[in-house]
Amino acid sequence: MTETAGGRFGGRVAVVTGAGSGLGRAAARRLVDEGAEVLLLDRDVASVQEAASELAGASAYELDVSDARAVAATFDAIVERYGRIDALVNNAGVVGEQRPVHRTTDEMWSSVMRVNADGAFYVLRAALGVMVAAGSGSVVNMSSSSGLSGKPHLAPYGFSKAGIVGLTRTAAVEYAAANIRVNAVAPSAVRTPLVEAHIRAAPDPDAMERQMESQSPMPGMGTPEDVAAVIAFLLSDDAARITGLTVPVDGGYHAT
Ligand code: ADP
Numbered sequence: 001m002t003e004t005a006g007g008r009f010g011g012r013v014a015v016v017t018g019a020g021s022g023l024g025r026a027a028a029r030r031l032v033d034e035g036a037e038v039l040l041l042d043r044d045v046a047s048v049q050e051a052a053s054e055l056a057g058a059s060a061y062e063l064d065v066s067d068a069r070a071v072a073a074t075f076d077a078i079v080e081r082y083g084r085i086d087a088l089v090n091n092a093g094v095v096g097e098q099r100p101v102h103r104t105t106d107e108m109w110s111s112v113m114r115v116n117a118d119g120a121f122y123v124l125r126a127a128l129g130v131m132v133a134a135g136s137g138s139v140v141n142m143s144s145s146s147g148l149s150g151k152p153h154l155a156p157y158g159f160s161k162a163g164i165v166g167l168t169r170t171a172a173v174e175y176a177a178a179n180i181r182v183n184a185v186a187p188s189a190v191r192t193p194l195v196e197a198h199i200r201a202a203p204d205p206d207a208m209e210r211q212m213e214s215q216s217p218m219p220g221m222g223t224p225e226d227v228a229a230v231i232a233f234l235l236s237d238d239a240a241r242i243t244g245l246t247v248p249v250d251g252g253y254h255a256t
Contacts, residue, residue: 008236009036013082016040017065017123018092020047022192023142026224027089027231032057034232036087039078041065043092065092065119075126084134087235088127090120091142093160095194098153098201109156116160121167124182128175137180138235141168145188145250161186165246172244181243183234188250189215190222218251 014031018024019040028038028051038058042048045062052060063074078085096112099105120141131137146154147161164184171182189195189212202208213220227249233239234247248254 007034008232008238009034009087012036012086013078013084014038014087014089014235015078015085015127016089016091017063017119018042018142019060019089020044020051022194023187023190023224023227024089024091025051026228027091027140028058029055030225030228030232031087031089031235034236037082039082041074041092065123066114068118068122071119071122071126075130079130085127085130086134086137088123088131088137088139089142089231089235090123090127090139092119092123093142093194094157095154095198096156098198099155100153101155104155112156112160116157117163120160120164124167124171128171128180131180132175132178135179138239139171139180139182140231140234141182141184143168143184143186143246145186145248145253148186148246148248148254168246169244176243181234181239183239183242183244184246185227185230185234186246186248186250186254187222187227188248188253189213190224190227190249192224195221216251216253217256220251222249222251 009031014036016024016028019028020042028040031038032055040048040052040058041061041063043064048060052058093116097108141164143164144161146158168182168184199205199208230249
């Protein structure tokens with residue numbers, strides 16, 4: 001629990017996609033700590049149910065964000081039950097297999113795009129519809145330092161996460177007059193299951209870990225909680241005049 005516990009999101013409804021693991025789960029926990037009723041969405045039903053059982057005031061929904069119809073149906077069900085959505089953490093994502101561009105197959109490309117691009121769009125569209133009807137709302141999309149700088153062997157991921165920056169700016173401008181703010185965070189190497197898998201998949205995992213730990217000016221790697229704190233800030237009224245921004249949470253990596 002933080003100093004601000006029980007405060008900023010009291011009485012608010014928040015939706016977190018990809019909430020079963022890593023950054024999504026940490027963001028959900030932070031929002032619960034700050035008073036929100038949090039709906040946890042993930043295609044991995046076991047992980048999201050486990051996450052919900054840890055958090056008072058959280059409910060789990062099974063959802064594959066790359067299924068446009070399922071996204072619409074889930075948001076309809078949420079609105080029917082809760083009446084509104086005040087905050088969205090649009091986080092569900094995959095990294096995909098790592099290959100040089102010329103060895104990246106159509107299927108590798110599209111499997112990442114279906115989740116990170118199409119899925120992020122379907123979820124954003126559904127949430128914005130609800131927020132427009134309510135006259136307010138706040139969104140944080142999940143970008144990545146791989147969307148702001150080049151990282152080898154991550155072409156589909158980097159493309160999709162750079163796309164999130166553009167989608168965030170576009171939606172921010174479009175919905176500013178509707179009292180809806182749209183921002184993004186761009187974390188670098190944070191110790192999540194996704195990053196652990198990235199390290200394990202490398203030809204030399206130890207070297208990859210050392211390299212990731214030495215990437216940013218600040219030593220070591222960030223934690224999911226570091227990112228969750230920035231997400232909560234951007235979603236909260238403390239960030240009332242911030243929209244369209246992608247905030248690096250990277251120990252200074254983006255400054256290099
Ligand atoms: P991160 O480092 O972003 O936290 P994780 O792999 O730990 O990465 O978490 C990503 C979450 O997104 C996982 O819980 C995963 O099940 C979820 N996810 C991945 N693809 C989808 C999808 N198509 N629909 C919903 N959730 C998804």
